[in-house]
Amino acid sequence: MKKVIITLLMVGVAFGLTAQNIKVDPNIKVEVTPDLKMTVGPDFEIDLGAHIEQAMSSIEGMFGMDFGDEEGRWKEKYQQDTEELEIPLSKPGEKGKLQVESHNGTVKVSAYSGPTVKVKMIKYSKKVERESGENGMRLLSSGGFNVQAEERNNIVKVETEGWNNRVDFEIQVPTNFSLDIKTYNNGGIEIEGVNGEHSVESYNGPITLNNVSGSASASTYNGAVKATFKAVTANAPMIFTTYNGDVDLTVPAGTKFSTKMKTSRDIFTDFENFALQKTTPQKSKEANGYKVKYEDWVEGKLNGGGAEVTMETRNGNIYIRKG
Amino acid sequence: MEEKYMSMITEYIDGTLTPEREKEFQQYVQEGHIDMAEVEGLAKLQGVMLSSSVPEPSSALKENFYQMLNEASEKSSQVENDSSLFERIKSFLFGNQYGRMAFGIGVLVIGLFLGTNFGNNSYKEELSDLNGQMVEMREMMMMAMLEKESVSDRLKGVQMSSELSSSNQKVIDALFLTLNSDPSTNVRIAALNTLAEYANDPQVRAGLVSSISQQKSPLMQVNLAELMVKLQETKAKDELKSILESDRTPEDVKVTLKESIEKII
Numbered sequence: 001m002k003k004v005i006i007t008l009l010m011v012g013v014a015f016g017l018t019a020q021n022i023k024v025d026p027n028i029k030v031e032v033t034p035d036l037k038m039t040v041g042p043d044f045e046i047d048l049g050a051h052i053e054q055a056m057s058s059i060e061g062m063f064g065m066d067f068g069d070e071e072g073r074w075k076e077k078y079q080q081d082t083e084e085l086e087i088p089l090s091k092p093g094e095k096g097k098l099q100v101e102s103h104n105g106t107v108k109v110s111a112y113s114g115p116t117v118k119v120k121m122i123k124y125s126k127k128v129e130r131e132s133g134e135n136g137m138r139l140l141s142s143g144g145f146n147v148q149a150e151e152r153n154n155i156v157k158v159e160t161e162g163w164n165n166r167v168d169f170e171i172q173v174p175t176n177f178s179l180d181i182k183t184y185n186n187g188g189i190e191i192e193g194v195n196g197e198h199s200v201e202s203y204n205g206p207i208t209l210n211n212v213s214g215s216a217s218a219s220t221y222n223g224a225v226k227a228t229f230k231a232v233t234a235n236a237p238m239i240f241t242t243y244n245g246d247v248d249l250t251v252p253a254g255t256k257f258s259t260k261m262k263t264s265r266d267i268f269t270d271f272e273n274f275a276l277q278k279t280t281p282q283k284s285k286e287a288n289g290y291k292v293k294y295e296d297w298v299e300g301k302l303n304g305g306g307a308e309v310t311m312e313t314r315n316g317n318i319y320i321r322k323g
Numbered sequence: 324m325e326e327k328y329m330s331m332i333t334e335y336i337d338g339t340l341t342p343e344r345e346k347e348f349q350q351y352v353q354e355g356h357i358d359m360a361e362v363e364g365l366a367k368l369q370g371v372m373l374s375s376s377v378p379e380p381s382s383a384l385k386e387n388f389y390q391m392l393n394e395a396s397e398k399s400s401q402v403e404n405d406s407s408l409f410e411r412i413k414s415f416l417f418g419n420q421y422g423r424m425a426f427g428i429g430v431l432v433i434g435l436f437l438g439t440n441f442g443n444n445s446y447k448e449e450l451s452d453l454n455g456q457m458v459e460m461r462e463m464m465m466m467a468m469l470e471k472e473s474v475s476d477r478l479k480g481v482q483m484s485s486e487l488s489s490s491n492q493k494v495i496d497a498l499f500l501t502l503n504s505d506p507s508t509n510v511r512i513a514a515l516n517t518l519a520e521y522a523n524d525p526q527v528r529a530g531l532v533s534s535i536s537q538q539k540s541p542l543m544q545v546n547l548a549e550l551m552v553k554l555q556e557t558k559a560k561d562e563l564k565s566i567l568e569s570d571r572t573p574e575d576v577k578v579t580l581k582e583s584i585e586k587i588i
C-alpha cells in the first residue's frame with residue numbers, strides 16, 4: 001500500500017512542478033530508497049515518511065473513512081441505489097433557481113436544453129445482510145434517507161438531512177438558472193454551463209465552476225475553488241474563499257474588475273493589463289475610532305477595475321487567468 | 324512811433340547804443356523821426372518802474388480772494404458732482420486700455436470676494452445638507468441591500484458599508500447582524516473583512532470576540548481566530564477554546580484553532 005502512495009506522491013510532485021511552469025529536466029532521477037528518502041535530481045531530498053503520514057491524515061480527514069485497503073472493505077459493506085426524479089417548473093422557459101442542501105455527498109449540476117429539473121440521486125448505504133452475523137443478527141435497514149424536493153414559482157428545493165448516509169446528486173437544469181448549493185462532507189461541487197447568479201458552499205471538497213456565466217460566490221475549507229467564466233455580469237461583486245487549496249479564476253479577456261486577494265502563498269496571472277496596487281498599512285483617525293487597513297491584502301485592477309472580486313485562501317495559490 | 328526806432332530808443336535809454344547806431348539815432352532825431360521829448364518821457368517811466376517797490380496785497384484782498392474762491396468752488400462743485408467728477412472717473416477708467424483692464428480686474432476681485440464670503444456660505448450649508456442626505460440614503464440602501472435575497476446584492480451592501488464612516492453606529496450594527504446571521508459564509512466573511520478594519524475601536528473588537536461562538540462555518544471560525552492572533556486579543560481565548568471542545572468541530576479545524584490560540588500570548 002505504501003508503494004501506491006509513493007507513486008501517487010511522485011505524480012503529485014511532477015504535476016505540481018509542471019503546473020508552475022518549471023521545466024522538469026529529463027535527466028532528473030527520482031530514487032526512493034527503502035528507508036523512504038526520496039531524492040529528485042541532484043539537489044533535493046524529501047523525507048517521504050513524514051509526507052506520507054501527513055497525506056494519510058489529511059486524506060482520512062477528507063473522506064471521513066480509511067484509505068487504501070479499507071476502501072475495498074467499504075465497497076463490500078456499502079451499496080449504491082440510484083433514484084431519478086423529474087421536477088416540472090411552474091413557469092417553464094423562464095429563469096429559475098435551484099437550492100440544494102446536503103450534509104454528506106457531492107453535487108453536480110449541469111445545464112441542458114430541457115424545460116424541467118432532473119435530479120439523479122445516488123444513495124450509499126450499508127449493505128443489507130442476507131446472512132446473520134456473529135451475534136446472530138443481520139442488518140435489515142440502515143439509516144434511511146430523507147430527501148425532500150419541492151418546486152414553487154420556479155424555485156426548486158432539494159434537501160437531505162442526516163450526516164451518516166451519503167447521497168450524491170447529479171442534477172440537470174435549464175440553462176438560465178441560479179444556483180444556491182450547500183454541502184459539507186464529501187461535498188465536492190461541480191457546475192457546468194449554467195447561466196445565473198450562483199452561491200456554492202462546501203466544507204470538505206473542491207468547487208469547480210465550468211463554463212458558467214453570470215456571477216458567483218464560492219466557499220469551501222478543504223479543496224480548491226476553480227471557476228471558469230464564459231461571461232461575467234458587470235458590476236456584480238464576487239467572492240471565492242477556501243482555506244486549504246488554490247483559488248483559480250478564469251474570465252474572458254476584456255473583463256473588468258478590482259481584486260482583493262489574500263494568501264500566505266503566491267498569486268499568479270497571465271493578464272497583461274493587471275495593475276497591482278500597493279496597500280500600505282493605513283491608520284486613519286475617524287470621528288469615533290480608528291480605521292486600520294491590514295497590509296496582507298493584495299489589491300489590483302484588471303482592465304482598469306470594476307466590481308470587487310475577493311479571493312482568499314491560506315494554504316494555496318491564487319490564479320487569475322485569461323479565458 | 325515806428326518799430327525800428329523803438330528798439331533804438333530802448334537801446335538809447337539803456338545806454339547800449341554802438342557809436343554807429345548813436346550817429347544814426349542823432350540823425351533820426353535831427354530829421355524829426357524820433358521825438359526827443361518822447362524819449363525823455365520813456366526813460367523817466369522806466370526809471371520809475373524799476374525804482375518803485377512791488378505793492379503788498381492788503382489782508383482784505385486776501386480774504387476777499389479766498390471768499391470768492393470758496394464761493395466759486397461751491398458753485399462749481401454742485402455741477403461737478405453730477406458730471407465733472409463722474410466724467411473724470413469715467414475718463415480715467417475707460418479713457419485708456421489700462422483703465423479698462425484695471426476696472427475689469429477690480430470687478431472680478433470684488434465678485435470673487437463677495438462670492439467666497441457671502442455666496443459660498445449658503446452653498447456650503449446646502450452641500451453639507453445634501454451630503455448628509457446622501458449618507459442617509461446610502462445607509463438606507465445598504466440596509467436594504469443587506470436584507471436582499473441575492474448573495475451578490477448582500478455583498479454589495481457590505482461593500483457600501485465600508486464606504487460609509489465607521490463612526491456610524493447604524494452601519495456597525497448592520498454589519499454585525501450580517502456577520503452573525505447571514506446565511507452565506509462568503510457574505511459573513513466580507514462583513515468580517517470590513518469590520519476588521521475597525522478592530523481598534525473597543526466596541527467593534529468586543530463584538531468580534533463575541534461573534535466567535537456564533538460561527539458554525541469552519542472557515543469563519545478559522546478566519547476569526549487569525550484576526551484575534553493579529554490583534555493579540557486575549558479575551559478571545561476562551562471563546563476559541565469553547566469551539567475546540569465542541570463535538571461538531573472537525574479535527575483538522577481544531578488543529579488550526581489550537582495553533583492560533585497558542586499564538587495569542
